[in-house]
Amino acid sequence: MAKEFPVIGTKENPIAPRLRMVEVRKSFGATHALRNVSFEVAPAEVHALIGENGAGKSTLMKILSGAYVPDGGRIELDGQPFVPKDPLHARRSGIAMIYQELSLAPHLSVEENILLGEEPHHFGWLNRSRRRALAREALAELRQENIPLDAPVIRLSIAEQQVVEIARALIGSPKVLIMDEPTSSLTQADTENLFAAIDRLRRRGVSIVYISHFLEECQRIANRYAVLRDGESVGAGDMAAARLNDIIRLMVGREIKDIYPRTPRSPGKPVLEIRDLHGMAKPVSTYLTLRAGEILGIAGLVGAGRTETLRVCFGLDRIKSGRVLVYSRESTRSSPARRLAEGIGLTSENRKEEGLLLNRTLADNLLITRYGRVSKLGLVSSRRQRQCARDWMERLDVRAQSPNQAVSELSGGNQQKVALGRLLHHDARIFLLDEPTRGIDVGSKVQIYKLLDELAAQGKAIIFVSSYLPELLGVCDTIGVMCRGVLSAVRPTAEWNEHTLMAAAIGQSDIGAG
Amino acid sequence: MGDLSRLNRRNAGRLLNAVGPVFGLALVILLFSLSPAVRAHFFTGINCKIILLQTVIVAIGALGMTLIIISGGIDLSVGSVVALASVVGATSLVNGYSPAMAIALTIMVGVIIGLINGMIIASFRMMPFIVTLGMMGVARGTAKWLAGNQTVNAPKSSINNLMDMLDPLHFFPLPLGVWMTIALAVIMAVVVQQTIFGRYLFAIGSNEATARLCGIRVGPMKVAIYALAGLFFGLSGLMQMSRLAVGDPTVAIGLELDIIAAVVIGGASLNGGTGSISGSIIGALIMAVLRSGSSQMNWPNFVQEIIIGIVIILAVGLDKFRQRKAAF
Numbered sequence: 001m002a003k004e005f006p007v008i009g010t011k012e013n014p015i016a017p018r019l020r021m022v023e024v025r026k027s028f029g030a031t032h033a034l035r036n037v038s039f040e041v042a043p044a045e046v047h048a049l050i051g052e053n054g055a056g057k058s059t060l061m062k063i064l065s066g067a068y069v070p071d072g073g074r075i076e077l078d079g080q081p082f083v084p085k086d087p088l089h090a091r092r093s094g095i096a097m098i099y100q101e102l103s104l105a106p107h108l109s110v111e112e113n114i115l116l117g118e119e120p121h122h123f124g125w126l127n128r129s130r131r132r133a134l135a136r137e138a139l140a141e142l143r144q145e146n147i148p149l150d151a152p153v154i155r156l157s158i159a160e161q162q163v164v165e166i167a168r169a170l171i172g173s174p175k176v177l178i179m180d181e182p183t184s185s186l187t188q189a190d191t192e193n194l195f196a197a198i199d200r201l202r203r204r205g206v207s208i209v210y211i212s213h214f215l216e217e218c219q220r221i222a223n224r225y226a227v228l229r230d231g232e233s234v235g236a237g238d239m240a241a242a243r244l245n246d247i248i249r250l251m252v253g254r255e256i257k258d259i260y261p262r263t264p265r266s267p268g269k270p271v272l273e274i275r276d277l278h279g280m281a282k283p284v285s286t287y288l289t290l291r292a293g294e295i296l297g298i299a300g301l302v303g304a305g306r307t308e309t310l311r312v313c314f315g316l317d318r319i320k321s322g323r324v325l326v327y328s329r330e331s332t333r334s335s336p337a338r339r340l341a342e343g344i345g346l347t348s349e350n351r352k353e354e355g356l357l358l359n360r361t362l363a364d365n366l367l368i369t370r371y372g373r374v375s376k377l378g379l380v381s382s383r384r385q386r387q388c389a390r391d392w393m394e395r396l397d398v399r400a401q402s403p404n405q406a407v408s409e410l411s412g413g414n415q416q417k418v419a420l421g422r423l424l425h426h427d428a429r430i431f432l433l434d435e436p437t438r439g440i441d442v443g444s445k446v447q448i449y450k451l452l453d454e455l456a457a458q459g460k461a462i463i464f465v466s467s468y469l470p471e472l473l474g475v476c477d478t479i480g481v482m483c484r485g486v487l488s489a490v491r492p493t494a495e496w497n498e499h500t501l502m503a504a505a506i507g508q509s510d511i512g513a514g
Numbered sequence: 515m516g517d518l519s520r521l522n523r524r525n526a527g528r529l530l531n532a533v534g535p536v537f538g539l540a541l542v543i544l545l546f547s548l549s550p551a552v553r554a555h556f557f558t559g560i561n562c563k564i565i566l567l568q569t570v571i572v573a574i575g576a577l578g579m580t581l582i583i584i585s586g587g588i589d590l591s592v593g594s595v596v597a598l599a600s601v602v603g604a605t606s607l608v609n610g611y612s613p614a615m616a617i618a619l620t621i622m623v624g625v626i627i628g629l630i631n632g633m634i635i636a637s638f639r640m641m642p643f644i645v646t647l648g649m650m651g652v653a654r655g656t657a658k659w660l661a662g663n664q665t666v667n668a669p670k671s672s673i674n675n676l677m678d679m680l681d682p683l684h685f686f687p688l689p690l691g692v693w694m695t696i697a698l699a700v701i702m703a704v705v706v707q708q709t710i711f712g713r714y715l716f717a718i719g720s721n722e723a724t725a726r727l728c729g730i731r732v733g734p735m736k737v738a739i740y741a742l743a744g745l746f747f748g749l750s751g752l753m754q755m756s757r758l759a760v761g762d763p764t765v766a767i768g769l770e771l772d773i774i775a776a777v778v779i780g781g782a783s784l785n786g787g788t789g790s791i792s793g794s795i796i797g798a799l800i801m802a803v804l805r806s807g808s809s810q811m812n813w814p815n816f817v818q819e820i821i822i823g824i825v826i827i828l829a830v831g832l833d834k835f836r837q838r839k840a841a842f
Contacts, residue, residue, distance in 0.1 A: 380709060382708070
C-alpha cells in the first residue's frame with residue numbers, strides 16, 4: 001500500500017500544502033479513534049476523504065474544528081503550526097465546515113442564517129444593508145441568486161438549505177472548506193449544482209476536503225483521495241489513476257464481490273395496489289401495483305413526493321382521494337396501527353427525528369410494534385425481551401455491546417439495521433423503505449442489500465425509495481420514477497439506465513424513453 | 515479493553531441513576547442528624563410516622579405526575595383538582611351520601627378532569643402546559659363555586675380513618691393512607707417498568723413521531739395517561755379531605771409544583787422519556803424530610819422555601835452532570 005504522499009505540482013517544483021496533518025492521534029479512554037492519520041491538501045484542490053462510518057472521519061473533523069485536542073502529531077496551516085482552540089478560532093483561521101446534519105436556525109431567514117454569528121455591525125448596531133449585500137454575494141458565488149433572502153429557512157427544500165449552509169461557510173473567505181457528506185440528501189440535479197459550485201470555489205483557490213460515501217462522486221470531483229480505516233491512513237493517491245474496486249478494498253480491508261446480490265425471484269400475486277392516489281399536496285394521481293416477492297424501486301428528486309406516497313399509504317398522512325388495496329381488499333382509510341396489523345411496515349428516511357426512539361434501548365426499538373411475543377397479559381418479560389433482541393442483533397449483525405444499549409450510541413449503519421429489524425420482528429410482509437441506505441457505510445449497505453434480496457426470495461414485497469440510482473438499478477425488479485407528485489409507469493429494471501431514470505426524474509422522459 | 519471500561523462506566527452511570535435519589539435522601543437525613551437537638555427527636559418512630567403521613571398527598575400525586583412527565587407532558591391543574599375533589603367529597607357527605615359513594619365521587623372528579631385534559635391535548639394537539647394551566651383556573655373556580663366560597667365542614671366519617679395517626683405514640687400501626695400509598699407505588703412501578711403500556715409511555719415521551727410510526731395510538735394513549743393520572747390526583751384530594759376533615763376550595767395551591775419537584779428530584783426529565791416511580795416517591799420523601807427537619811431546627815418558613823428551591827436546582831443539575839458522565 002503506497003503510504004507516501006503523491007507529490008503535488010511537479011517533482012522538481014512541489015506546491016506547499018495548504019493544510020497538513022502529520023501522524024495525528026486521538027484516543028478516548030482505551031479506544032483509539034485515530035491511530036495515525038496523515039494527509040495534506042493543496043491549494044485549489046478537492047481532496048476526497050474516504051472511509052467507512054467509524055473510520056475516524058468525524059473525529060478528524062472535530063480536531064480540525066477545535067472541538068477535540070489531539071493526543072499527538074501535528075497540524076500545519078500554510079506551513080505554520082496550527083492548534084485550533086474552538087470552532088470560532090478554526091473559522092477565523094480560515095477553516096470552514098459543513099456538517100452532515102444541517103445546522104441552520106429554522107425560523108430565521110436565509111439572510112440571517114448566512115451571516116449568523118458574523119453579522120456586520122457598527123458598535124453593536126446591526127448593519128442591515130451590508131448584511132444583505134454580503135448574503136447576496138455569497139449566494140451569487142454559488143449561482144443560486146433565486147433563493148429568496150427573506151424566506152425562513154424552514155420553508156426551503158433540503159437542497160436549498162444545503163446551499164444556504166454552504167453560503168454561510170463562504171462568509172469570511174475560507175482557505176479550507178470541509179464538507180461532510182454534502183450530497184446525502186440531495187438529488188442528482190442538485191448534486192450537479194453543488195459540484196459546479198465546488199468547482200468554482202476550487203478555481204478561486206479554496207482547498208476542499210470532501211467526505212463522502214459515494215465513491216462515484218468522489219471520483220468525479222476530487223483531484224486526490226485519502227482512505228481512512230480504523231483510525232489509520234491506509235492509502236492515498238491521485239483520483240484519476242485510481243480504480244473504484246481498489247478504493248473499496250482499502251476502505252473495508254477486503255474485496256467486496258457482488259455488491260448487489262440477486263437470487264432468482266418470481267413475483268406472485270399483487271399485495272399492494274394504489275389506484276389514482278392523491279394526498280393533501282402530494283402524491284398526485286399515482287398508480288402502482290406491488291407483487292409478492294418483488295422489489296419495486298421509486299426514483300425521483302427530493303421533494304417529488306416519494307416520501308409522501310409512502311406516508312399516505314401507511315396511514316401517516318391523510319388521503320384526499322383514490323384507493324388503496326391490500327391483498328386485493330379495499331383498505332383506503334387507515335392508520336399506522338391498522339397497516340402494521342395488515343403486515344405492512346415502514347422505515348423513515350429520517351432515522352433520528354422519526355425512525356427510532358433514540359434514548360431507548362436497542363431491545364425496545366426492535367420489539368416495540370410487537371411485544372406480544374415476549375409478554376403475557378400485558379406484562380413484558382425482560383429476560384425474554386433481551387433474548388429475542390439478541391437473536392435479531394446476531395441475525396442482522398448489529399454491532400452493539402448489549403441489547404440494553406441506547407440506540408443513540410450506535411453508528412448509522414447499525415441504527416438502520418435496528419429500524420429494519422423492527423419490521424422483521426413484526427413479521428411484516430410488505431416493506432415500505434424510505435432511503436434505507438442513506439448516510440451509512442458501505443459494509444452495512446451491502447448487508448442491507450443482501451437482506452432485501454433474501455426477503456424478496458421469501459416472497460416479501462418491498463417498495464424501495466432511493467436517490468442513489470446505482471443501488472436502485474442493482475437491487476430492484478421494477479422501477480418507477482416520481483416527478484412532481486406523479487409516478488411514471490413502473491417498468492422492469494432492465495429497461496432503465498441511470499440516464500433515462502434521471503431524465504424521467506426531471507420530467508424529460510421523452511428523451512429518456514429510448 | 516476499551517469496550518470493557520466503557521461498559522463499566524455505563525453500568526456505573528446506570529447504577530448512579532438508580533441510587534442517586536436514595537443517596538440524596540440519605541444525605542438530607544445525615545445533614546439534619548448533625549444537630550444533636552434534632553437527632554434526639556428525628557429518628558423516633560413517631561417522627562418518622564409523621565413524615566410518612568405528610569408525604570402521602572404529594573406521593574400519590576407524584577404517581578400520576580410521573581406517568582404524565584414520562585410521556586413528555588405536564589399537568590398544572592393538580593392543586594385545583596385536589597381542592598375540587600375535596601369539596602365534592604365533603605359536599606356529598608354533607609348531603610348524606612355514604613362514605614363509599616363520597617370516595618367514588620371524589621376520585622371520579624380527578625378522572626373526569628384528566629379525561630377532559632387528555633382529550634383536549636390529544637384531539638387538538640395542544641400543549642399540555644397551556645391546557646392544564648387553563649384547567650387549573652377552571653377547576654379552582656368550580657371548587658369555589660360549589661363550596662359557596664367557604665370551607666365545607668364534612669360530618670365525621672370512616673374517610674377520616676385514612677389519614678388517622680392511629681396509635682400516636684408508636685411507629686406501628688401505620689395509617690391506612692400510608693399503606694395504600696405503598697401498595698399503589700408498587701403496582702405503578704410494575705406498570706411503568708414491566709407492562710406494554712409502560713413501554714408505550716416511554717416511547718411517546720422519547721419520540722412521539724416514532725411512536726406513531728410504530729403503530730402506537732398516541733391520541734387514545736394520551737387520554738388514558740391523563741385520566742389514569744387524574745385518578746391519582748382525585749385520590750390525593752381524598753387524602754386531603756381525610757386529613758383536614760373539610761372540603762376547602764382554597765387548599766393545595768401550588769401543590770402541583772411540589773409534585774413536579776418530587777418527580778424531577780426523582781430523576782425524570784421534563785423532556786419526556788425518562789423517570790421512575792421509585793425515584794418520584796423518594797423525591798416526595800426528600801421534600802417531606804426537608805420540611806420536617808427545617809421545622810425542628812426552628813428555622814422560619816422562608817428558610818424552608820429557600821432550601822427546597824436550592825435542592826430542586828441541585829438535584830436536576832446533578833442529574834445533568836450524571837447523564838453527561840453516563841453518555842461517554
